[in-house]
Amino acid sequence: MIASKLGYYSLLLGFAISSFLLFYSLNSFKKKKLSIGSNLVSVMSIQLFSVFLSFVSLIYCFLISDFSNETVYNNSHTTKPIFYKISGSWGNHEGSLLLWLLVLTLFIFLFVIFSKKQPIKYRFLTIFFQQLIITGFFLFLILTSNPFNLLLPVPKEGLGLNPILQDPALAIHPPILYLGYVGTSIIFSASLSSLVNKNVNSDWAKHVKKWTLLTWVFLTIGILLGSIWAYYELGWGGFWFWDPVENVSLIPWLCLTALLHTLTVLEKRNLLKSWTMILSIATFTFSMSGTFLVRSGILNSVHTFANDPERGIFILTFLFILVFLSVILFFSYQENDKNAQNQIHVFSRETSILVNNWFMMYFLSVVLIGTIYPIFIEVLINEKISIGPPFYNKLLIPFLIPFLIFMSIGPNFRWIKDNFKKINYLRIFLFIICLSLSYFIIKDTSLSILISTIFGGSAIYLFLTTVKDLFRKKLLIAQSISHFGFSLFILSILFNSIFSNEFSANMKIGEEFKYKNESIKFLNLKTFEKDNYKSLVANFEIVNSNSSVSMFPEVRIYNEPNILTSEADIITSVFADKFIVMNLIKGEEIFNVRYQTKPFMIWIWMSTILIALGGLVSLFKKKYE
């Protein structure tokens, strides 16, 4: 009770401070103040502290199972393990928004500390724009989704947390993803501020690139964690489903990746200013609209905590105001950078980065259209449709091929102007070798030979190029690591999708099935009573020509709320994962069993970590190039 009140009042204090900062920063900007005093930094640290205190109070309420708090009552239960009581505090709508707010304030605080070398006016205005966003979120939280609503009389027991959310990967997935998602706000604020101050230049690019990298690393890892969770918890054995909720995290990622590349051009050549602005604004807009789509209940998924139209309308209005503001600023302050001297030469690094951007924008449009098209159709002609993986495969794969080829050539172009004759026959010869290699790998599968061979060939070619760069370009080590990670990622996905095997059947205890060169035997079933669930653990024996392994998939029957979940058993090895999952259908006699071999799963995860690692290296490198 006290903790809830404390949390609520410190939230109000935080709101008051942001309103103050909003006026103060704008005023200082107008009056052309010469320095950011230590007072302002203290005020901002109080703001950060008050949001932090509010967040800690909420965690405390969850920890002691204080059911007088409505959020706790709706999402917790006394029998839940302590770890999930804590993670449950951000596993719901109100708590996750509080976390969102915490990250927003954290970012602006860090910005003020780490931007001392930047122009004062620019810093003041960045604070202003960021506080504008923060104020909006404070209002959203206090008016529509207060995490500290009190309940009277106090209920004895809570409603419990959705069991599929009770998982270690999912406990840390939201905070990490949020650091990425919300981090785009600081890029947005900084861009608008530099636009108004007319300091969109190389120095600014160098400075804002650090923030972009930081955000990008968190977003990458956040998406990875969600994907790993989906792999072993949802029981389909895949890692990406083209689910709208996954897509809305991929869209900002694509945009951010494009921005990261464009910033390099701005930094080296002082070009593409407007395009950089558009990308910064777009990235944040996509993050916000993603939040809107997910939180408003338009996209139904595990992420939709409550369907409250009022919330959706609030986010939509707020988003509209921000976009409107940024568009106005963009058109009134945009510099004309059509300088004849600064033309981009066709064969140069600048062009290759632009090519990268076009591809990113194409991929982004495909994902965006696939995500929102069903919503539009439903609103317009009241017809319910869904768009599945074939749509994305068909549209993305043909464009991935030239993308991979460009990616292996592009980074080797020089800045400003390169000589086209440098493209030599050795490369073409190597490419042909890659094609034939890919042909031999693919020829025995049931895929369409032509496209797959070219795709595989380009992927192998890119892989070889990035490996070479990794050893050769010591100065561009960060870029080389990320590009190497990406090529490994594409290759792993390719082999994974070609050589995955799947088998499913309805089995009773003692039954045995033969499938290709393996046999699966259902040996026995044990039942355990746990704290908040009943567990059925089966023992399967998988035998193939030279080995046999035991696997133990599990079905959990949770008490509160009463839900069944399947826990897959996965045996990971360097080359392939064995994945088995079972499900109850009717009674506890016959089980629906699905067994899969998934090659190179571990490499998909590892390569994504490598991609993020490249960003991290670049972030901590003092000098680059």
Place this chain on the structure above:
Amino acid sequence: MYGKKVKLRFIFLSSIFLILILSVFLILKSLEENVVYFISPSEIKSLNEIDNNKKIRVGGMVKKNSIQMNQNTINFVITDFKNEINVIYSGAIPNLFGEGKGVVAEGFLNDRSYLKAKKILAKHDENYMPPEVKEALEEKN
């Protein structure tokens, strides 16, 4: 020298334009082919003609006592409380599949009362119901 540059730029711009048109065309065409429509059992009954090659989704409740299983297949009946459709499926079943619960089956129609399902859709928790099912149930009440 200048003329060459202008020429290059022209080729450059027109190729961008072409690619743009091509990709828009591809996206639209692909949308047309890969869209899966959602239909209720009642709507299937009133269909004029049946396209066996068009993938559809059927949603409703799994009828009580209708699940029958053998080693390879599962048969059940989807109902929207007005009309019913038989479903035959072989493959993996999501967690919350059961009698009296909401379900969405994706597959191809054999005839007006028979669906060969390729996929049964997962639901995330017991409170969550496919919106289609919710609507069908609300209509009934």
